[in-house]
Amino acid sequence: MTESLRRQEAGIPGSDLGWTLGVILRRWHEQVELAVADLPNGPRGYQILSTVGHNDPPTQSGLAKHLNIDKTVMPYIIDALEKEGLVRRVTDTRDRRVRRIEITAKGVRTLSKLEAKVHEVEELLFQGLDSNQRSSFLEQAARLAGLIHSNEPNLDPCIAVMDVLVEDSLAASE
Amino acid sequence: MTESLRRQEAGIPGSDLGWTLGVILRRWHEQVELAVADLPNGPRGYQILSTVGHNDPPTQSGLAKHLNIDKTVMPYIIDALEKEGLVRRVTDTRDRRVRRIEITAKGVRTLSKLEAKVHEVEELLFQGLDSNQRSSFLEQAARLAGLIHSNEPNLDPCIAVMDVLVEDSLAASE
């Protein structure tokens, strides 16, 4: 190996940033997939159910943008979740083109159980870090993701994480 | 929205961990894709070239395991990189089944330029974090990824990041 290559390793450890993030995200995905195996569409279904459960009923396109899912796959996932009785489509009264996705009572119960499971596997994922390292990582990651998301070039004017959903509500009501 | 849902938000911020990591990794991928557009196979080709450039020549299967690429796609990527004259396949003298992937002089020059570009987009990616937050994130992320990788259930006995590659060398020489 040449010296000219070794010197590169000095800078931001970011030569491996893609590798680092990939390893963590992949493991998260694998573990969550096991944890939410019952749910249609696995982790993706979970993320949708979670978003729907924790926010005012978003539109399908709002969900798609927020979770970076192509809008053409939303129908399939929503169909599956609706068939399980976990969410329901409700036509927006102010814009009849829009379907708002509401969580059902059964959805709430299911989500609660799944979140407990996911919480467990996430604890396991972080077991190698002490609580300081853990909270430090989570804090900076959340901050960074928030900043990045608010700057998404392909996203409409949305300022922060939840604003996507909030703005949907506003846009629909004007 | 019900109260029972709001309370969940208290625990580990990890309900959104998948979203958070996804946003960061996606943006990294997008930006690096632009930065290394010339290279065959984009970010993946870059990761391979980078790994080959910074380590003793790994085997194809070693690379595949390390970067979590299916072994059946390696030939195509290596072919493309070899055709560009950036790497070359060398049959291992001790085990003639094994091809070690060496970086060429041209590969070294190309990698050096690409790493500068990638470094730039990574700087941009982190521009919202001050240097403390940045190094804190990178440090914990690297630590976490290292721990996770060394525990990969589907990976053979490999203790740390580079050990995968080192072990290949050892295994081949016994």
Add this chain to the structure above:
DNA sequence: TATTGTTATACTCTATAACTATA
């Protein structure tokens, strides 16, 4: 005319299986 949701189609990426050459 523009947008939400939908469907059908095409494409890309990934995984499965089978082959060769070495061990």
Add this chain to the structure above:
DNA sequence: TATAGTTATAGAGTATAACAATA
């Protein structure tokens, strides 16, 4: 028999294009 590398095929996942309903 087992493994590294390769190839061809099948499958999953994703993007593209066109449509109906509503604005």
